[in-house]
Amino acid sequence: MPFIRTLSLCVLSIIISHSQSFAGDASVRPVSPLPDNFMTTVKKADAGFSLHETKSISAVKICSCQILSMESSNYQHRNVAVFAEKTNHGDYSADAKIAKNAIEKEKKNLKHLFYDKVKVVNHISRTTDCKSLYIQLKGADRSLVMYDILDADIRK
Numbered sequence: 001m002p003f004i005r006t007l008s009l010c011v012l013s014i015i016i017s018h019s020q021s022f023a024g025d026a027s028v029r030p031v032s033p034l035p036d037n038f039m040t041t042v043k044k045a046d047a048g049f050s051l052h053e054t055k056s057i058s059a060v061k062i063c064s065c066q067i068l069s070m071e072s073s074n075y076q077h078r079n080v081a082v083f084a085e086k087t088n089h090g091d092y093s094a095d096a097k098i099a100k101n102a103i104e105k106e107k108k109n110l111k112h113l114f115y116d117k118v119k120v121v122n123h124i125s126r127t128t129d130c131k132s133l134y135i136q137l138k139g140a141d142r143s144l145v146m147y148d149i150l151d152a153d154i155r156k
Contacts, residue, residue, distance in 0.1 A: 062086045063130040064099035064152075065137070067122040067144070068107070070115040079121070079144045081137065082106055083130040086152035096125045102152040 064084045070077045084099040084106075100123075111118045126133055130149045138144050 060088050061127070061129040062088045062092065062095045062099055062125065063128055063133045064096055064103060064125040065123070065130070065133060066100075066103050066107070066120050067124075067137075068147075069117075069119045069121050070110065071117040072115045075115075077145070079141060080147050081134065081144055082147045082150070083134065084150040084152040085130040088127060092127065099150075099152040100125065102150045106148070106150060 062085070064086070066082050068077075068080045068082060070080060082103050084102040086095045086099040086102075088095055107118050107120075124133070124137070134144075134146055134149075
């Protein structure tokens with residue numbers, strides 16, 4: 001009995017999808033059951049949401065970044081960016097310090113496990129999300145490589 005029910009549902013779904021794939025009157029493309037302006041409405045709504053999310057995220061996040069030069073006996077890496085993102089709770093200096101400390105701990109791990117020398121080339125801290133900061137820095141220097149975005153909210 002379950003086999004017949006499953007087979008019936010499969011046949012029914014094939015018939016429905018097949019009937020929707022035929023062109024309608026005076027149309028050269030398949031007819032959509034959605035309104036004509038549906039995709040335009042979705043695109044406008046999506047653009048509005050992403051713009052709103054970008055503004056709200058950049059206002060509530062602090063991103064700290066260190067650009068490193070790292071060397072070991074076998075490897076030499078330059079322009080490696082380590083980011084740490086922290087939620088802004090109103091005290092910029094304290095939150096930025098927590099984000100910077102997360103990067104310092106990661107640098108200690110890198111030096112202990114992989115590299116003989118870890119040198120800070122540049123340090124940047126801004127009230128924005130790290131993805132936006134990376135895009136800005138990458139636009140200025142194409143050779144920049146992202147190591148990671150650390151979540152400073154969960155690191156102690």
